[in-house]
Protein backbone atom coordinates (compact mmCIF):
# COMPACT_ATOMS: atom_id res chain seq x y z
CA UNK A 1 0.00 0.00 0.00
CA UNK A 2 1.57 3.27 -1.13
CA UNK A 3 0.80 6.45 0.77
CA UNK A 4 -0.30 9.73 -0.79
CA UNK A 5 1.25 12.23 1.57
CA UNK A 6 -0.87 15.11 0.27
CA UNK A 7 -4.21 13.66 1.36
CA UNK A 8 -5.17 13.48 5.05
CA UNK A 9 -7.71 10.66 4.55
CA UNK A 10 -5.14 8.71 2.63
CA UNK A 11 -2.57 9.26 5.37
CA UNK A 12 -4.99 7.94 8.02
CA UNK A 13 -5.79 4.89 5.91
CA UNK A 14 -2.14 4.18 5.29
CA UNK A 15 -1.30 4.64 8.96
CA UNK A 16 -4.06 2.19 9.89
CA UNK A 17 -2.83 -0.29 7.31
CA UNK A 18 0.72 -0.08 8.68
CA UNK A 19 -0.52 -0.52 12.23
CA UNK A 20 -2.36 -3.68 11.14
CA UNK A 21 0.79 -4.98 9.47
CA UNK A 22 2.82 -4.48 12.62
CA UNK A 23 0.15 -6.02 14.82
CA UNK A 24 -0.73 -9.02 12.64
CA UNK A 25 2.76 -10.32 11.91
CA UNK A 26 4.56 -12.59 14.32
CA UNK A 27 7.87 -10.79 13.83
CA UNK A 28 9.70 -12.94 16.36
CA UNK A 29 9.50 -15.99 14.10
CA UNK A 30 9.93 -14.10 10.82
CA UNK A 31 13.40 -14.57 9.36
CA UNK A 32 15.44 -11.60 8.07
CA UNK A 33 15.03 -12.85 4.48
CA UNK A 34 11.24 -13.08 4.96
CA UNK A 35 11.17 -9.55 6.35
CA UNK A 36 13.14 -8.19 3.40
CA UNK A 37 10.92 -10.06 0.96
CA UNK A 38 7.76 -8.79 2.68
CA UNK A 39 9.04 -5.20 2.62
CA UNK A 40 9.85 -5.41 -1.07
CA UNK A 41 6.47 -6.91 -2.00
CA UNK A 42 4.43 -4.66 0.26
CA UNK A 43 6.15 -1.36 -0.44
CA UNK A 44 8.09 -1.76 -3.71
CA UNK A 45 10.25 1.28 -4.31
CA UNK A 46 8.91 2.87 -1.12
CA UNK A 47 11.04 0.47 0.94
CA UNK A 48 14.69 1.32 1.46
CA UNK A 49 17.59 -0.50 3.07
CA UNK A 50 19.69 2.27 4.60
CA UNK A 51 23.21 1.39 5.59
CA UNK A 52 26.48 2.91 6.74
CA UNK A 53 28.18 -0.24 5.40
CA UNK A 54 28.60 -2.06 8.67
CA UNK A 55 28.36 -5.84 8.55
CA UNK A 56 24.65 -5.89 9.40
CA UNK A 57 23.73 -3.67 6.45
CA UNK A 58 25.97 -5.63 4.10
CA UNK A 59 24.57 -8.97 5.32
CA UNK A 60 20.99 -7.84 4.63
CA UNK A 61 22.02 -6.44 1.32
CA UNK A 62 23.69 -9.74 0.41
CA UNK A 63 20.60 -11.68 1.54
CA UNK A 64 18.34 -9.56 -0.65
CA UNK A 65 20.67 -9.75 -3.63
CA UNK A 66 21.18 -13.51 -3.43
CA UNK A 67 17.41 -14.14 -3.14
CA UNK A 68 16.58 -11.74 -5.97
CA UNK A 69 14.69 -9.37 -3.67
CA UNK A 70 14.73 -5.91 -5.26
CA UNK A 71 15.42 -3.20 -2.69
CA UNK A 72 16.68 0.36 -2.82
CA UNK A 73 20.00 0.76 -1.03
CA UNK A 74 20.76 4.14 0.47
CA UNK A 75 23.32 5.80 2.67
CA UNK A 76 23.61 9.16 4.39
CA UNK A 77 26.70 10.86 2.98
CA UNK A 78 27.62 13.54 5.52
CA UNK A 79 30.43 14.65 3.19
CA UNK A 80 32.82 13.89 6.03
CA UNK A 81 32.94 10.10 5.69
CA UNK A 82 36.27 8.29 5.83
CA UNK A 83 38.04 7.86 2.48
CA UNK A 84 37.81 4.10 3.05
CA UNK A 85 34.02 4.37 3.16
CA UNK A 86 33.85 6.17 -0.18
CA UNK A 87 36.14 3.49 -1.69
CA UNK A 88 34.02 0.73 -0.17
CA UNK A 89 30.80 2.19 -1.64
CA UNK A 90 32.42 2.11 -5.08
CA UNK A 91 33.55 -1.47 -4.49
CA UNK A 92 30.04 -2.56 -3.49
CA UNK A 93 28.49 -0.81 -6.48
CA UNK A 94 30.88 -2.61 -8.83
CA UNK A 95 30.59 -6.00 -7.17
CA UNK A 96 26.77 -5.99 -7.23
CA UNK A 97 26.28 -3.82 -10.34
CA UNK A 98 24.07 -1.26 -8.66
CA UNK A 99 23.99 2.35 -7.60
CA UNK A 100 23.82 3.25 -3.92
CA UNK A 101 21.59 6.27 -3.25
CA UNK A 102 23.55 8.97 -1.42
CA UNK A 103 21.62 11.45 0.63
CA UNK A 104 23.62 14.63 1.30
CA UNK A 105 23.16 17.64 3.55
CA UNK A 106 22.08 20.80 1.75
CA UNK A 107 24.96 23.08 0.77
CA UNK A 108 23.10 26.09 2.16
CA UNK A 109 22.74 24.36 5.56
CA UNK A 110 26.44 23.45 5.66
CA UNK A 111 27.52 26.93 4.62
CA UNK A 112 25.37 28.56 7.29
CA UNK A 113 26.58 26.20 10.01
CA UNK A 114 30.26 26.42 9.10
CA UNK A 115 29.98 30.19 8.66
CA UNK A 116 28.61 30.59 12.18
CA UNK A 117 30.57 27.97 14.08
CA UNK A 118 33.44 26.72 11.91
CA UNK A 119 34.14 23.32 10.35
CA UNK A 120 35.07 21.66 13.63
CA UNK A 121 32.22 22.94 15.82
CA UNK A 122 31.66 19.44 17.24
CA UNK A 123 34.72 19.88 19.49
CA UNK A 124 33.16 22.90 21.22
CA UNK A 125 30.19 21.39 23.02
CA UNK A 126 27.64 18.57 22.99
CA UNK A 127 25.05 21.01 21.65
CA UNK A 128 27.19 21.98 18.67
CA UNK A 129 28.01 18.33 17.95
CA UNK A 130 24.30 17.57 17.94
CA UNK A 131 23.69 20.55 15.67
CA UNK A 132 26.30 19.24 13.23
CA UNK A 133 24.73 15.76 13.33
CA UNK A 134 21.33 17.31 12.73
CA UNK A 135 22.56 19.20 9.65
CA UNK A 136 24.76 16.47 8.19
CA UNK A 137 22.84 13.33 9.19
CA UNK A 138 19.33 13.82 10.51
CA UNK A 139 18.05 16.31 7.94
CA UNK A 140 19.24 14.20 4.96
CA UNK A 141 17.77 11.13 6.66
CA UNK A 142 14.44 12.91 7.02
CA UNK A 143 14.54 13.82 3.32
CA UNK A 144 15.19 10.18 2.50
CA UNK A 145 12.30 9.06 4.72
CA UNK A 146 9.91 11.34 2.84
CA UNK A 147 10.35 8.93 -0.08
CA UNK A 148 9.58 5.72 1.83
CA UNK A 149 6.92 3.85 3.79
CA UNK A 150 9.41 1.28 5.09
CA UNK A 151 12.89 1.96 6.43
CA UNK A 152 15.08 -1.11 6.92
CA UNK A 153 18.09 -0.63 9.15
CA UNK A 154 20.91 -2.76 10.53
CA UNK A 155 20.36 -1.72 14.14
CA UNK A 156 21.24 -4.43 16.69
CA UNK A 157 20.80 -4.77 20.43
CA UNK A 158 24.47 -5.61 20.89
CA UNK A 159 25.54 -2.21 19.57
CA UNK A 160 24.73 -0.32 22.76
CA UNK A 161 22.80 -0.40 26.00
CA UNK A 162 20.52 2.34 24.69
CA UNK A 163 19.63 0.30 21.62
CA UNK A 164 19.08 -2.82 23.74
CA UNK A 165 16.54 -0.93 25.78
CA UNK A 166 14.70 0.88 23.00
CA UNK A 167 14.94 -0.83 19.61
CA UNK A 168 12.42 -3.36 18.28
CA UNK A 169 12.46 -5.75 15.36
CA UNK A 170 9.51 -3.98 13.74
CA UNK A 171 7.90 -0.75 14.81
CA UNK A 172 6.02 2.29 13.53
CA UNK A 173 7.65 5.70 13.62
CA UNK A 174 6.32 9.11 12.67
CA UNK A 175 7.70 11.06 9.75
CA UNK A 176 9.29 14.29 10.95
CA UNK A 177 6.86 17.21 10.80
CA UNK A 178 3.85 15.25 9.46
CA UNK A 179 1.12 12.90 10.65
CA UNK A 180 2.40 10.15 8.41
CA UNK A 181 3.76 6.95 9.90
CA UNK A 182 6.19 4.52 8.42
CA UNK A 183 7.43 1.06 9.25
CA UNK A 184 10.91 0.65 10.63
CA UNK A 185 12.35 -2.84 10.36
CA UNK A 186 15.50 -4.00 12.14
CA UNK A 187 15.66 -7.59 10.83
CA UNK A 188 19.00 -8.45 12.48
CA UNK A 189 18.24 -6.85 15.82
CA UNK A 190 18.96 -10.01 17.82
CA UNK A 191 22.03 -11.12 15.86
CA UNK A 192 25.28 -11.30 17.79
CA UNK A 193 28.64 -10.11 16.45
CA UNK A 194 29.71 -13.75 16.15
CA UNK A 195 26.67 -14.69 14.09
CA UNK A 196 27.20 -11.75 11.77
CA UNK A 197 30.89 -12.52 11.34
CA UNK A 198 30.08 -16.16 10.59
CA UNK A 199 27.55 -15.16 7.91
CA UNK A 200 30.04 -12.73 6.35
CA UNK A 201 32.74 -15.42 6.27
CA UNK A 202 30.56 -18.22 4.95
CA UNK A 203 28.92 -16.08 2.28
CA UNK A 204 31.94 -14.00 1.29
CA UNK A 205 30.13 -10.74 1.97
CA UNK A 206 32.34 -7.71 1.25
CA UNK A 207 33.71 -6.19 4.43
CA UNK A 208 34.63 -2.56 5.14
CA UNK A 209 38.41 -2.22 5.57
CA UNK A 210 38.13 -0.07 8.72
CA UNK A 211 37.02 -3.11 10.76
CA UNK A 212 40.61 -4.36 10.50
CA UNK A 213 41.80 -1.08 12.06
CA UNK A 214 39.59 -1.46 15.15
CA UNK A 215 36.58 0.59 14.12
CA UNK A 216 33.33 -1.01 15.36
CA UNK A 217 31.29 1.29 13.07
CA UNK A 218 31.92 4.01 10.51
CA UNK A 219 30.75 7.55 10.85
CA UNK A 220 32.53 10.77 10.04
CA UNK A 221 36.27 11.42 10.03
CA UNK A 222 37.49 12.69 13.41
CA UNK A 223 34.22 11.84 15.23
CA UNK A 224 34.43 8.05 14.72
CA UNK A 225 37.62 6.42 15.98
CA UNK A 226 38.78 2.84 16.66
CA UNK A 227 38.13 1.32 20.08
CA UNK A 228 40.51 -0.55 22.34
CA UNK A 229 39.79 -4.08 23.66
CA UNK A 230 37.23 -3.89 26.46
CA UNK A 231 35.89 -0.47 25.51
CA UNK A 232 32.20 0.11 24.89
CA UNK A 233 31.31 -0.04 21.18
CA UNK A 234 30.24 3.61 21.24
CA UNK A 235 33.38 4.77 23.10
CA UNK A 236 35.08 5.67 19.81
CA UNK A 237 32.39 8.23 18.96
CA UNK A 238 33.20 11.83 19.95
CA UNK A 239 36.01 10.58 22.16
CA UNK A 240 36.64 14.03 23.63
CA UNK A 241 33.31 13.76 25.49
CA UNK A 242 34.28 10.46 27.17
CA UNK A 243 35.69 12.15 30.24
CA UNK A 244 32.52 14.18 30.78
CA UNK A 245 29.33 12.72 32.21
CA UNK A 246 27.75 11.09 29.18
CA UNK A 247 25.57 8.00 29.05
CA UNK A 248 25.12 5.71 26.06
CA UNK A 249 22.14 7.82 24.99
CA UNK A 250 24.51 10.77 24.50
CA UNK A 251 26.48 8.68 22.06
CA UNK A 252 23.53 8.48 19.67
CA UNK A 253 23.56 10.94 16.78
CA UNK A 254 19.79 11.16 16.33
CA UNK A 255 19.62 8.87 13.29
CA UNK A 256 17.78 6.14 15.14
CA UNK A 257 15.73 8.07 17.63
CA UNK A 258 12.10 7.12 17.40
CA UNK A 259 10.39 10.26 16.16
Ligand code: SF4
Nearest residue numbers: 122132133136220223
Ligand atom coordinates in the same frame (compact mmCIF):
# COMPACT_ATOMS: atom_id res chain seq x y z
S1 SF4 B 1 29.60 12.67 13.42
FE1 SF4 B 1 30.77 14.60 13.69
S2 SF4 B 1 31.15 15.48 11.63
FE2 SF4 B 1 29.58 13.85 11.49
S3 SF4 B 1 27.70 14.92 11.56
FE3 SF4 B 1 28.10 14.30 13.68
S4 SF4 B 1 29.31 15.94 14.64
FE4 SF4 B 1 29.23 16.33 12.40
